[in-house]
Amino acid sequence: xxxxxxxxxxxxxxxxxxxxxxxxxxxxxxxxxxxxxxxxxxxxxxxxxxxxxxxxxxxxxxxxxxxxxxxxxxxxxxxxxxxxxxxxxxxxxxxxxxxxxxxxxxxxxxxxxxxxxxxxxxxxxxxxxxxxxxxxxxxxxxxxxxxxxxxxxxxxxxxxxxxxxxxxxxxxxxxxxxxxxxxxxxxxxxxxxxxxxxxxxxxxxxxxxxxxxxxxxxxxxxxxxxxxxxxxxxxxxxxxxxxxxxxxxxxxxxxxxxxxxxxxxxxxxxxxxxxxxxxxxxxxxxxxxxxxxxxxxxxxxxxxxxxxxxxxxxxxxxxxxxxxxxxxxxxxxxxxxxxxxxxxxxxxxxxxxxxx
Amino acid sequence: xxxxxxxxxxxxxxxxxxxxxxxxxxxxxxxxxxxxxxxxxxxxxxxxxxxxxxxxxxxxxxxxxxxxxxxxxxxxxxxxxxxxxxxxxxxxxxxxxxxxxxxxxxxxxxxxxxxxxxxxxxxxxxxxxxxxxxxxxxxxxxxxxxxxxxxxxxxxxxxxxxxxxxxxxxxxxxxxxxxxxxxxxxxxxxxxxxxxxxxxxxxxxxxxxxxxxxxxxxxxxxxxxxxxxxxxxxxxxxxxxxxxxxxxxxxxxxxxxxxxxxxxxxxxxxxxxxxxxxxxxxxxxxxxxxxxxxxxxxxxxxxxxxxxxxxxxxxxxxxxxxxxxxxxxxxxxxxxxxxxxxxxxxxxxxxxxxxxxxxxxxxxxxxxxxxxxxxxxxxxxxxxxxxxxxxxxxxxxxxxxxxxxxxxxxxxxxxxxxxxxxxxxxxxxxxxxxxxxxxxxxxxxxxxxxxxxxxxxxxxxxxxxxxxxxxxxxxxxxxxxxxxxxxxxxxxxxxxxxxxxxxxxxxxxxxxxxxxxxxxxxxxxxxxxxxxxxxxxxxxxxxxxxxxxxxxxxxxxxxxxxxxxxxxxxxxxxxxxxxxx
Numbered sequence: 001x002x003x004x005x006x007x008x009x010x011x012x013x014x015x016x017x018x019x020x021x022x023x024x025x026x027x028x029x030x031x032x033x034x035x036x037x038x039x040x041x042x043x044x045x046x047x048x049x050x051x052x053x054x055x056x057x058x059x060x061x062x063x064x065x066x067x068x069x070x071x072x073x074x075x076x077x078x079x080x081x082x083x084x085x086x087x088x089x090x091x092x093x094x095x096x097x098x099x100x101x102x103x104x105x106x107x108x109x110x111x112x113x114x115x116x117x118x119x120x121x122x123x124x125x126x127x128x129x130x131x132x133x134x135x136x137x138x139x140x141x142x143x144x145x146x147x148x149x150x151x152x153x154x155x156x157x158x159x160x161x162x163x164x165x166x167x168x169x170x171x172x173x174x175x176x177x178x179x180x181x182x183x184x185x186x187x188x189x190x191x192x193x194x195x196x197x198x199x200x201x202x203x204x205x206x207x208x209x210x211x212x213x214x215x216x217x218x219x220x221x222x223x224x225x226x227x228x229x230x231x232x233x234x235x236x237x238x239x240x241x242x243x244x245x246x247x248x249x250x251x252x253x254x255x256x257x258x259x260x261x262x263x264x265x266x267x268x269x270x271x272x273x274x275x276x277x278x279x280x281x282x283x284x285x286x287x288x289x290x291x292x293x294x295x296x297x298x299x300x301x302x303x304x305x306x307x308x309x310x311x312x313x314x315x316x317x318x319x320x321x322x323x324x325x326x327x328x329x330x331x332x333x334x335x336x337x338x339x340x341x342x343x344x345x346x347x348x349x350x351x352x353x354x355x356x
Numbered sequence: 357x358x359x360x361x362x363x364x365x366x367x368x369x370x371x372x373x374x375x376x377x378x379x380x381x382x383x384x385x386x387x388x389x390x391x392x393x394x395x396x397x398x399x400x401x402x403x404x405x406x407x408x409x410x411x412x413x414x415x416x417x418x419x420x421x422x423x424x425x426x427x428x429x430x431x432x433x434x435x436x437x438x439x440x441x442x443x444x445x446x447x448x449x450x451x452x453x454x455x456x457x458x459x460x461x462x463x464x465x466x467x468x469x470x471x472x473x474x475x476x477x478x479x480x481x482x483x484x485x486x487x488x489x490x491x492x493x494x495x496x497x498x499x500x501x502x503x504x505x506x507x508x509x510x511x512x513x514x515x516x517x518x519x520x521x522x523x524x525x526x527x528x529x530x531x532x533x534x535x536x537x538x539x540x541x542x543x544x545x546x547x548x549x550x551x552x553x554x555x556x557x558x559x560x561x562x563x564x565x566x567x568x569x570x571x572x573x574x575x576x577x578x579x580x581x582x583x584x585x586x587x588x589x590x591x592x593x594x595x596x597x598x599x600x601x602x603x604x605x606x607x608x609x610x611x612x613x614x615x616x617x618x619x620x621x622x623x624x625x626x627x628x629x630x631x632x633x634x635x636x637x638x639x640x641x642x643x644x645x646x647x648x649x650x651x652x653x654x655x656x657x658x659x660x661x662x663x664x665x666x667x668x669x670x671x672x673x674x675x676x677x678x679x680x681x682x683x684x685x686x687x688x689x690x691x692x693x694x695x696x697x698x699x700x701x702x703x704x705x706x707x708x709x710x711x712x713x714x715x716x717x718x719x720x721x722x723x724x725x726x727x728x729x730x731x732x733x734x735x736x737x738x739x740x741x742x743x744x745x746x747x748x749x750x751x752x753x754x755x756x757x758x759x760x761x762x763x764x765x766x767x768x769x770x771x772x773x774x775x776x777x778x779x780x781x782x783x784x785x786x787x788x789x790x791x792x793x794x795x796x797x798x799x800x801x802x803x804x805x806x807x808x809x810x811x812x813x814x815x816x817x818x819x820x821x822x823x824x825x826x827x828x829x830x831x832x833x834x835x836x837x838x839x840x841x842x843x844x845x846x847x848x849x850x851x852x853x854x855x856x857x858x859x860x861x862x863x864x865x866x867x868x869x870x871x872x873x874x875x876x877x878x879x880x881x882x883x884x885x886x887x888x889x890x891x892x893x894x895x896x897x898x899x900x901x902x903x904x905x906x907x908x909x910x911x912x913x914x915x916x917x918x919x920x921x922x923x924x925x926x927x928x929x930x931x932x933x934x935x936x937x
Contacts, residue, residue, distance in 0.1 A: 050840055076839040083840040089833035093855040102851075103841035154841060 009058035036211035257322020264348035283350035404788030425631035457540025478686030487535030488598030493693020534689035547581035595781030719908035741873030744811035752819035782877035802884020822864035
C-alpha cells in the first residue's frame with residue numbers, strides 16, 4: 001500500500017499503554033492531524049513514526065516497506081523524513097542558511113544545487129533577507145519559518161510536526177497556521193501534525209485523527225468530525241455540544257418531554273434501547289413565538305442564563321415539559337431576557353446519535 | 357470511560373526519555389562502551405579507595421586482617437593531638453574565610469561600593485595564587501625576625517619583640533584562609549545574584565526596615581550557599597598540604613597532613629597511614645552528607661530560580677569604608693604576598709630590602725637554567741595540568757552525555773562514580789593511589805602515568821559537573837533534528853553538541869588546569885626523583901632556605917598560569933571562573 005500505514009500500533013511505558021491498537025492509513029500527499037488532550041498518546045505516536053521510540057506492538061510501513069516493528073526499527077536518520085519540533089530546535093551555532101542547508105549537505109548534494117535549493121526555500125518562507133543571521137537574532141516566528149524551511153528543503157517522504165505553534169503568541173499562531181497550509185498546498189508533502197488545538201487542526205488538515213487515552217476515537221475530515229461525531233469524546237472535544245439521553249421506540253426516539261422520528265434523524269440510530277445524541281448549540285434556533293414550519297422539533301420553555309460572547313449570544317434554554325436544558329447560540333440581534341418565555345426549534349438532521 | 361489522571365499524563369515525557377530505548381536491543385558495542393567506562397572509573401576511583409580501606413586493616417609484615425594499624429595510628433597521644441589540632445584549625449579557618457568572603461560577595465553584588473571590578477580581580481588573583489606561594493609571601497612578611505612587618509616595627513618603635521609571628525596557630529589560620537576564601541566568594545555572590553529585589557521589597561512593604569530585611573530575608577536566602585561554602589572551606593583547609601608544611605612545623609603545631617608524611621618517611625608505614633587517614637575521610641563524608649540533609653529539609657527554591665530585577669543598596673558614606681575593608685582583604689590575600697614575593701625574586705638577598713645593588717635576575721637564571729630539576733618540574737607541572745584537564749574533560753563529557761541522554765543502563769552509577777572523588781581529600785587520594793599502583797606488581801611509582809591518573813581522578817568531579825550542566829542545557833530536540841534529517845548520533849555530537857558546548861568545556865578545562873598545574877597534595881606521595889612537579893621543588897627550595905630562588909620559580913609558575921588564564925579570558929569572557937555551576 002502506498003503512503004504511511006500504521007497497523008495495530010502500541011507502546012507501553014511501564015504499566016501504562018501510552019498508545020494501543022492504533023490503526024491509520026495516511027495517503028501520499030495527505031495532511032493528517034493527530035488531535036487530543038495532553039497525555040493522549042499523540043506525541044508518542046508521532047515519535048514512533050519518526051523512529052525515536054520503538055513500538056511494543058504493531059507496525060509502521062511507508063510505501064510498502066516496514067519502518068517500525070517490535071522486532072526492530074529503521075533508525076530516524078534512515079527514514080528520509082523530517083520533523084518540526086515544539087522547541088523549533090534551530091541550531092544556534094549555525095546561521096539560517098547553514099541550518100537550512102544541513103540536511104542537503106548530509107545528502108551530499110553539489111554546492112551549486114544546495115545554494116539554489118536553500119535560496120528557493122528561504123524565498124518561499126520569506127526569510128531570504130535574513131539568511132546570514134544567527135538564530136539568537138531572530139524572533140519566534142522567524143525561527144519557526146527557519147524550522148519549516150529546514151524541514152521541507154530536503155523534500156522529505158513524510159513531514160512530522162510536533163505542536164510547532166504552541167510556543168507562539170496568538171496572532172502569530174493564526175498567521176503560521178495558514179503558512180503551514182500554504183506550504184503543504186505548494187509541496188504536497190505527506191504530513192502528520194500533532195496538536196491539542198482544534199482550530200489549528202481544522203485549518204491545516206485534510207483529515208483529523210482524534211485520540212484519547214492512547215487510542216483512536218475517530219478519523220474524518222474536519223467538517224465530518226464536527227457534524228457527525230461518533231463518540232461522546234469527539235463530540236465534546238470538537239466544538240461544544242448538548243448531550244441528550246433518550247430511548248428508541250418503534251420508529252422514534254423518546255426524550256424527556258418530546259420525541260423525534262427516526263426517519264428525520266438519519267443513520268446511526270440503534271435498533272432498540274437507550275440512545276445518546278449530540279446536538280450542537282448552533283443546530284437550534286431560539287425564537288419568541290413558535291416557528292410553525294415543517295418537521296422540526298419545537299419546544300416551549302424559557303431562557304435561564306445568558307452571556308454575550310461578542311459575536312454571538314450564549315443562552316441556556318430550559319423546556320417547560322420535561323425540564324431539559326439546552327445550550328443555544330444565537331446571533332447578536334436575538335436578545336432574550338432572563339426567564340422570558342421562548343421557543344426552541346431543533347433541526348432533526350443535526351441530531352447525531354453517538355456511542356457512549 | 358476512564359481517564360488518566362493529570363499526574364500520569366505529565367509524567368510521560370520523563371518516562372519517554374527513560375524507556376525510549378529498550379537497551380538490550382541496543383547495539384552490542386554500546387554495552388562494551390559501558391563496560392569500558394566502568395573499567396576506567398574502577399581504575400580511577402574504586403580500586404584506589406578500596407585498596408586504601410583494605411590496607412588499613414592489613415598487617416604490613418605478615419599479611420592477614422588486623423586492627424593493629426589503627427592502634428598504632430591513634431594509640432599515640434601526639435597523633436590524636438594532630439587530629440584535634442586539625443579540626444580546631446579547620447574551624448578557625450572557616451570563620452575567617454566567611455569573614456573575608458561573605459562581605460566581599462555582598463559588597464560586589466548588592467551595593468554601590470566603588471571599585472567592584474578591582475575587588476573581583478583581587479579575588480580572582482587569590483584563586484590563581486597557589487596557597488603555598490601565599491604562605492611563602494607571608495613568611496617573608498611576618499617571619500618573627502626578618503619579616504618585613506617586624507623589621508619596620510622594630511625600626512619605628514625600637515622594640516625588639518616582633519609584632520607578628522606567622523609561625524603560630526593564627527598565622528597558620530590566616531594563611532590557610534587567604535588561600536581559600538575565593539570559593540566562599542564565588543558561591544555566596546552567585547546566591548546573592550539569584551535573589552530578586554522583589555523578595556526584599558515584599559518585606560519592606562510589610563514594614564521591615566533595611567536591617568530587619570537583611571537579617572530576616574536576604575541572609576536566610578543565601579544561607580545554603582554560606583553553609584555549602586563553609587563545609588567546602590573546612591574540607592579544603594584540613595586537606596591542604598602546602599601551607600602546614602611551610603608553617604605548622606616551625607610553629608610546632610602538628611596537623612594530620614604532616615603526620616601522614618611522617619608515616620611516609622623512612623621507615624615507610626603505609627598501612628598506618630591508611631588507617632590514620634580513614635577518620636579524615638569519614639569526617640569529609642559526614643559533613644557533606646549533613647549539608648545535603650540540611651539543605652533538603654528546607655526547600656530553598658528561590659535561590660535556584662533565575663533572579664529577577666536587582667537593585668543595589670545605597671551605602672552612602674559607608675561606600676568607602678566597605679571598599680577599605682575589601683581592599684584590606686585583597687591586600688592580605690594577594691597584594692602584600694605577591695609584592696614581597698616579586699621583590700624577593702629580584703633580590704640577591706630578600707632580607708636586605710629594596711636597593712639597586714640588591715637587584716638581580718640571577719635567581720631566574722638559576723631556576724630556569726642551572727637548578728637540577730626546576731625547569732623539568734615546570735614542564736612536568738604544566739604538562740600534567742594539560743593532560744589531566746584534557747582527559748578529565750573528555751571522560752566527563754562522554755559520561756555526562758550518556759547519563760543525560762540515558763543511552764545505557766545503570767548510567768546513574770557512572771554519574772555517581774564520576775563525582776565521588778569529591779569527598780576524598782587530595783592527600784588521601786594520593787595514599788590510595790600509592791597503595792594500589794605504586795608498588796609491584798603494578799609498579800607505577802615514579803612514573804608520569806600514576807601522577808596523571810591521580811590528577812584526572814582528583815579533578816573529575818569538577819569536569820563532570822560542568823559537562824553534565826552543559827549537556828543538560830542542550831534540548832534533546834536539537835539532536836533529534838539532526839537525526840531526522842539523516843545524521844547519526846556522532847554527526848549530532850560533532851556538528852551540534854560539540855560546537856554548542858565548546859565554551860563551557862573550555863571554561864571547565866581552565867578551571868581544572870589552574871589548580872592541576874599547582875597541585876601539591878595529590879602529588880606529594882606520588883612523585884619520583886624524575887617526576888617532581890614544581891610545587892614539590894618549591895617546598896624543597898624552602899627547606900633549603902633558598903627563598904629568593906623559590907620566589908623566582910614561583911613567579912615563573914604564576915606567570916605561565918596567568919598567561920593561560922588571560923588567553924582563556926580573551927576567548928571565553930571575563931566571568932567564566934567566578935560562576936558557579
